[in-house]
Amino acid sequence: MSTPVIQISDLTRRYGRDRGIDKINLQVEEGEIFGFIGPNGAGKSTTIRVLLNLLFPTAGSARIMGFDIVRDSKKIRSRTGYIPSEASPWPDMAAREFLLYCASFYGVPRADRKIIELMEVFDIEPGRKISNLSSGNRKKLSIIQSLLHSPGLLIVDEPTTGLDPLMQQRFFDLLRSENRRGMTVFFSSHTLSDVQMLCGRVAIIKEGRIINVEAIETLRKKQLKNIRIEFIDTVPENLADLPGMENGVSVSGKSMKFTWSGDMKSLIAALSGKDIADITVEEPSLEEIFMHYYN
Amino acid sequence: MNRGLFLRELRSNAMALLVWTAVITFLTTATMSLYGIFLENNAKILAMVSILPEGALQFKGVSDINDLFSVLGFYSANNVIYMLVLGSIYSIVLSSNILLKEEYGRTAEFLLSWPVTRGQVFFSKLAVVVINIVAINLIITVAGYISLETCKKEPYNIDAFLIMSLYTLLLHLFFAGLGLFISVLVRKPRPVTTLSVALVMVLYFIFTISNITPDLSWAGYVSPYKFIDLDVVNPAYRIEPVNALYLTICPFLLIFISRRIYLRKDIYL
Known part of the structure; x- marks a missing residue:
């Protein structure tokens, strides 16, 4: 059996005395589109930020693609794409400049061609300053930057906020096609219809704890x-x-x-x-x- | 160090470097252009200074009014405000925001999710801080030298000028270290510009007060300005090893500790 793409064991993160996440256990297998649902403040973003080592765990551990989230953070990030919930790229950059900047970190071959292709899919003008872009267009940039290096795992946090229905559909189509090519998706959202449409399994998080992990179909049945x-x-x-x-x-x-x-x-x-x-x-x-x- | 991040930082800070350098250069050269008039009105200035409260000149780092009539003394008195204070403000504002801006601007969520280590981020940004500070010091030193050469009425001690410039650079690096240290201690992401500027002003104020008030002279050691020798007119003016050591070790320590903290820092967005 292959190593799970995400393996979380008793992962805990507290904010002083306040709760963040508490003893989370999860396993996401290769090739899954895994939903992570819960209301605002349930601990979804905290979990993701701990996985990406923006925050350090208070206790417990997690591995992504077999790498430890604290020790091997850079290795993980070179194989992972991330779409943050609020997209705020550097406002002084132009759209294409931002994407080239991102590609330079990953050493993406023929980055310019891939950037142009994805910008056409999402209908963004390459020369537009980010400070002049709407929140929806910033979100599109955020999506593009996460996919430039063809990651093995894509972590998304509320990805459809700000996207119009047409762009949501294009984004979902792109996710499905990348998933068919082998990309695993960890899809965090409070929009159930999105989770229902895309995900095979889902974890429900409430007040920092996982209360259920089920296949969407099982949940329905x-x-x-x-x-x-x-x-x-x-x-x-x-x-x-x-x-x-x-x-x-x-x-x-x-x-x-x-x-x-x-x-x-x-x-x-x-x-x-x-x-x-x-x-x-x-x-x-x-x-x-x-x-x-x-x- | 990450080349892309380093170049990006260099570019994004270029405008601020240009503006600060232009302002300080303009102020330094414009003030030096008044040196001739200052000399011509020697008597009037002495009369005016005699009615100033004791210690008023100390605010500009001048212990003896007659020092102002030498071109280097005149330059030094202005250099205190322009380079030692304004330059320090530039250094601390630059360094205290260079890491923190990624947090309060929420760009850290991109930058730190890309394959770059915290250590690489820290050193790339530190390199930009050091390069900017060296650049502003070099340009202003050259501008100062040109001003001195243009305005001088008699020879001056060029070594003293270079030593003072070196002290200035070390002071700026001290404030750069202090700025980085403050920024890594901030938990809630927000700009710390006001705090940084206030810190420079308070430390300069402590230094001045300690110079004026003999009972409080010990308090001056809290301030890095105490370790800057401003007595450039003194023929025995030289680099004090203790001062130079203090101004070299402190920034290194501050940077070393800041890096350690940053590597383990939680990035709140």
Whole structure:
């Protein structure tokens, strides 16, 4: 079995007494597009910054492509691309100048040709000063710089912020095509639709801790169901208190709506003998599954 | 050292170097052009100085008014403000921002995610600081020499001029080290320009006060200015080994410690 591209073991980072991330364990395999989701402040960016050695871990360790994130940081960075959440390249540079500057660190052969190609894909004028670019165009530059050296691993932090839908689509197409060529992607986002569209597996982080790592499909096929029941008369008493009935139970007149996470047999048993007019069972959206974990 | 980063830094700091050099050169040469008028009004100046509070001249590093009537004494008195104070401000502002600007400008998220070690970043930027400081000192020394040669009415001690220029360079390197040290201690990324300028002014003020007030002369040793010998008119003027050693070792120590801290520094953005 090949070495995982990212191997995180009990990785902890505290900010004084404040929580950053706490004993994170993760494994990302080669060729995956791995989602990393959580709300703002959950610890996504902290995890990434520790992986890139911008921050030092308080405890635990991590390896990327077999290299230690602290000792072998330069080796890791020569094989990794990174798209930061807020793209702020040097404002005094022109777009092409910035990309050539980046390419000089990696020693990219025929960098100019690759830069022109990618700038055409993302529709950026090479001579425009970065200080005159919109946040979306800066994000595009950030994307291009991360891919210039054809990295084995791409770490992205909220990559679609500021991109219009067309550019998002081009970016996703590019990610998929690079992934097919073997690039692993660590995709951190709080936009579930992006994660759902791209990723095979996902880790959910909450308050600095990983609370679940699942394949997107498995997550969808979890026991969670959205259920709507229409009764002939009024909604029976105490039904809303059944264990397994998630928050957000809404009862109005003769109908009730809820998300069910328990054993289906016990729900059927509880409903047997009740005067039911209609019952609808639906798969929840990823958004609802996500909220389930967060509540 | 990383060549790309070094060249980029050199370019991005060129304008500031140009402006500071032009300003200090202009001030130095413009003031030296007044030397002739100063000599012609010898009596009036002596009368004016006699009503100044004791120690006012000390502010310009002058212990005896008669020193001002020699061309080198006159140059030295102005050099204090222009080179020893303004030049030190330039040095500390340059060095305290050169690493930190990547953090408060959030460009560190690019730079430090590329294949370059912290040590390479540190040395590339340090090299730019040193080159800029040497450059500004060289240009202003040449401009000073031309001014002295143009304005002199009688011969002056050129060795004393060169020694004073060397002291100035060492002082600037001291402040460069201090600037780097401050910048690596800053946790929350923000410019430290105001703090740096204030530090130069406070250290110069301490030096002046310690010169005026005999009871506080010990306090002067807190300031690097205390280790600059400004008595250029004195025929025995020479490099004091202790002073030169202090002004050489301190920047080295500050730079060495700064590098150690920077290698382990958390980059908050």
